[in-house]
Amino acid sequence: MQVTTYWLEHAWLGTRVEPGVALGVRDGRITAVREGVDTPPPGAQVLRGLTLPGLANAHSHAFHRALRGMVQVGSGTFWTWREVMYDVAARLTPDTYYALARAVYAEMALAGITAVGEFHYLHHAPGGVAYADANAMGEALIAAAGEAGIRITLLDTAYLAAGFGEPPNHHQLRFCDGTADVWAERADALKDGERVRIGAAIHSVRAVPADQLSTVASWASARNAPLHVHLSEQTAENDACRAMHGCTPTRLLADHGVLGARTTGVHNTHLTDEDIALLGGTTTGTCMCPTTERDLADGIGPAPALQTAGSPLSLGSDSHAVIDLFEEARAMELDERLRSRTRGHWTAAALLRAATADGHAALGWPEAGGLEPGALADFTTISLDSVRTAGPPPRLGAETAVFAASAADVRHTVVGGRHVVRDGVHAAVPDAPRALTDAIAALHG
Incomplete structure (x- = not known):
């Protein structure tokens, strides 16, 4: 297959922003990275702005997107939110779930x-009846992502x-095998x-009896697959x-062989010091x-303590209150500032790594998440001249991306060397707002 050249006006290369970078792409992978290319080579596809490795959303429940706006009315708790979630889950069919997930x-x-x-647990028809497939x-x-x-x-x-x-309960029969x-x-x-990897998940220690945790962990181990768990x-x-x-x-998870380098705990919010040591010591992700x-x-x-202990950090949009990995990265730092009343727990580069390379690794795509030869040709470009990003010099592009940019600043998204989003328009779903609305x-x- 012929080599395609992408010329990046500015590129984040993991530790620094470089101007004028040319990427060679063939068969869906980056074959070469050339720095100091001041002008686009003939025939190159030009990406103006700051190009980053593609972002990895390490935790999603696609059907929760239908809750946006509804569950922000009034007050309540996680448990009252869950009742609204059950109501939406009860209405989905394979066809309507495809349409929603595609959008x-x-x-x-x-x-x-x-x-x-x-993180997929909506398996069966209402009442727990299995579909023919x-x-x-x-x-x-899978079809929607494709x-x-x-x-x-x-x-x-x-x-x-x-x-x-x-x-x-009757709501959960759809989830239960x-x-x-x-x-x-x-x-x-x-x-x-x-473009598909199959992994496993334990919904939570509430939802999988202790004597069956090892069965799920063994299945993932036999396939060398990622294993995630709400924790x-x-x-x-x-x-x-x-x-x-x-x-x-x-x-409990440690005692049943669930923790390890292929495992990611999602949230990991209310942990003891021993918990943090167990997660970090087994290199279980967060x-x-x-x-x-x-x-x-x-x-x-306790994200800083987890990372210090040895737990790699990734990011997810989970219930899709918003879908914006820049906001997730920014919020991790800013929330910690509020709690600790100190600044600078992570550099912008470290936060971008959580959103890119470490997120891909948590999902079983270690060959993605970097702009380097051999990596999957997955990358995204943000504008540096929007009302949010204009002003700072391009060399501070990582800081601008994390602390000022939003999803609205994305101009291009390339997956496997092919444009999925060009100039802010999705190639296959050009009217994404209408698709979501419908x-x-x-x-x-």
């Missing part, structure tokens, strides 16, 4: 996201109980693809776990979702 993933591409980790809902998500042009890691989720020792062995048999039918998002989860098992959720954590009043997780109206109508 949501297009919104992600427009925000510079080139890979998503879809037992993975119809998961396949709808149409929207982004990579997907489908984190097929075991969700077996309503709580410690409690059977699933009965046992971890039955879950594993269904998940076995899902296959990796060029200590709520203090109520910690209290219930101690009452049932006499230990924290983190210790996915922070600050916009959701603040929207649901969950709290601020898909959400079909659920609420």
Whole structure:
């Protein structure tokens, strides 16, 4: 295949911003990176602004996008929010989920996201009846990501109980496979693809009985696949776990072989010092979702301590209160400033790494997340002359991206060397707002 050249007006190369960078791309990968190229080579595709590696959204529930605006009315808690979520989940079919997810993933591409980790537990029809294709809902998500042009890691989720020792309630029957062995048999039918990775997830220690945690972990290990788990998002989860098992959720996961370098704990909000040491000592990752954590009043997780202990950080938009990885990165730093009343817990470069390379690694795409030879040709370009980004010199592009830019500043998104978003327009879903409106109206109508 012929080499395509992209000329980047400015490029973030992991530690610095360089002007005039030419990328050679062939077969979906970067073949060469040339610095000091002052003018676009003949025939090059020109990307003006600051080009970054593609962003990785490490934690998504696509159907939660239909809750935006609805769950911000009035007050309440995580648990009252959950009741609204159940109502939306009950209305989805494979066809309507495809339409919604296609629009949501297009919104992600427009925000510079080139890979998503879809924490997928909406498996069955209402009442828990299996579809003729037992993975119809998961396949709808895979097809939606493909149409929207982004990579997907489908984190097929075991969700077996309503709580410690409690059977699933009527809402949760759609999520439940009965046992971890039955879950594993269904998940076995899902296959990796060029832009698809299949991983596993434990919804939470509330939703998977302790004696079945190792089954899920072993399935992921046998496939060398990512394994994610909601962890200590709520203090109520910690209290219930101690009452049932006499230990924290983190210790329970450790005792059943769940922690490790392929595992990512999502939220990791309410942890003890021992929990932090266990996660860091096993190099278990942490996915922070600050916009959701603040929207649901969950709290601020101990991200600096986790990273110091050895837990790599990634970022996710989770419930999609907003879809903006720049805001997630910014919020992680700014939330910590509010808690500690000190500044500068992470450099802009470190926050971008969480949004790019470390996020991709958490999703099983270690070959993505950098502008370097051999890497997947996934990158995004933000404007440096919008009302948000204008002013700072380009050499401060990383700081501008993290602390000033938003998803609205994304001009181009390239996945596998092909434009998915060009000049702010999605190639396959040119009217993404209408697609979102129609898909959400079909659920609420």
